[in-house]
Amino acid sequence: MAKRIAIVGGGAIGAELAKSLEASATVTLIEQCSHYVHAPAMIRAVVEPSILDQALIPYDTLLTQGTFVQARAVSIDAGGVQLNDGSRIDADYIVVATGSENATPFKPKGADIAGLRADNARIHEMLKAASTVAIVGAGAVGTELAGEIAHFTPEKKIKLISSDATLFPQMPKRLGRSLEKKLVAAGVEVILGARAMNLENMTEPYAGVLELTNGQSVQADLIFPAIGSRGSSELLRALPDVKMGTANRAITDQWMRPSSLPNIFAAGDVAEMGDAMTVVATTRQLPWLIKTLKTVLVGQKIEDQKPYTPWKKAPILIPLGPFKGNSFLSLFTAGDFLTRQIKGKDLFLKKRNNFFDRN
Numbered sequence: 001m002a003k004r005i006a007i008v009g010g011g012a013i014g015a016e017l018a019k020s021l022e023a024s025a026t027v028t029l030i031e032q033c034s035h036y037v038h039a040p041a042m043i044r045a046v047v048e049p050s051i052l053d054q055a056l057i058p059y060d061t062l063l064t065q066g067t068f069v070q071a072r073a074v075s076i077d078a079g080g081v082q083l084n085d086g087s088r089i090d091a092d093y094i095v096v097a098t099g100s101e102n103a104t105p106f107k108p109k110g111a112d113i114a115g116l117r118a119d120n121a122r123i124h125e126m127l128k129a130a131s132t133v134a135i136v137g138a139g140a141v142g143t144e145l146a147g148e149i150a151h152f153t154p155e156k157k158i159k160l161i162s163s164d165a166t167l168f169p170q171m172p173k174r175l176g177r178s179l180e181k182k183l184v185a186a187g188v189e190v191i192l193g194a195r196a197m198n199l200e201n202m203t204e205p206y207a208g209v210l211e212l213t214n215g216q217s218v219q220a221d222l223i224f225p226a227i228g229s230r231g232s233s234e235l236l237r238a239l240p241d242v243k244m245g246t247a248n249r250a251i252t253d254q255w256m257r258p259s260s261l262p263n264i265f266a267a268g269d270v271a272e273m274g275d276a277m278t279v280v281a282t283t284r285q286l287p288w289l290i291k292t293l294k295t296v297l298v299g300q301k302i303e304d305q306k307p308y309t310p311w312k313k314a315p316i317l318i319p320l321g322p323f324k325g326n327s328f329l330s331l332f333t334a335g336d337f338l339t340r341q342i343k344g345k346d347l348f349l350k351k352r353n354n355f356f357d358r359n
């Protein structure tokens, strides 16, 4: 009998894994949402809601041999996954790919895709009405958001606030310097080395006044918190011998196992194994996971397989609207042209929809 694999979470890594393994095992993909949320497009969608229809992709065309179950997993054990409707999926192997949460309106709250659409429409209206916008946090999401708003609505006064002394301090200096220059040229005020002391909400945009550690007061009609993702690790926390890392992620061993149960794996944002919380990380984890699970499915010992090694110098692409931006492509830093060609012009929407057989 074919081995059974249950994959919990159909995000960037879970959806691809399910499709890649459905011919090799009895695959069940358990996902709470009706639609795949293509996060890289959700930043521009705040300014250009018309792209939302391509960014939210129904799951019904994803699998041809495997089974898609729309449900919330409430617990896992060595033999399977318990669902919120009271049913259970028995499995020989389980991959937890429950990802992470982020701010409104970038990711849904739980399974609420209609709510995500409503939040997108509401925040878009707030943005249209705003003259001044402040973004707290200048990671990829905050920096891209500043660039998108500046590109599509250049009349707005935008302030991008970061407690770091430079943009992208972990990356080669050129990346941050060049992005800062382009943002400033587009009219964005980049405030570095200052922390917002009174951020009222970590996940919901709001109107208010920010007090910064450099003494500045920033009044804004719309303040976007952009302070990073938090792993959705509730299922993993309940497993034996789990160690939690940073940002609510569960630490895995070299074979992507987060607990002492040898047949349960975790990957993507929920799992800490030396990679950042990015789709880019999942593109490295995925081939390892597919190859390793296939060998385990035919009876080989996982400890005999090559352990996973994380990115040493992961690439990062930061478009500032559809035409500008900078990228670090592991070997070199690229400018407007490559950033636009690879990501900025369509934010991988065509590729994602092709993957779901939707074009």
Ligand SMILES: Cc1cc2nc3c(=O)[nH]c(=O)nc-3n(C[C@H](O)[C@H](O)[C@H](O)COP(=O)(O)OP(=O)(O)OC[C@H]3O[C@@H](n4cnc5c(N)ncnc54)[C@H](O)[C@@H]3O)c2cc1C
Residues within 6 Å of the ligand: 008, 009, 010, 011, 012, 013, 014, 030, 031, 032, 033, 037, 039, 040, 041, 042, 043, 071, 072, 073, 074, 097, 098, 099, 100, 101, 102, 103, 106, 107, 110, 111, 141, 229, 232, 235, 267, 268, 269, 270, 277, 278, 279, 280, 281, 282
């Ligand atoms: C606004 C934004 C823009 C981004 N842009 C980029 C980018 O341009 N490039 C890049 O590399 N990275 C980007 N990222 C990061 C990227 O989106 C994540 O790293 C990636 O989605 C992680 O994939 P994942 O499969 O681990 O988790 P997710 O994509 O978060 O998917 C997890 C899935 O699990 C489901 N789930 C959770 N709990 C349960 C449960 N109990 N039962 C059933 N289903 C459950 C969720 O509904 C979700 O569909 C961005 C993130 C954000 C927030």
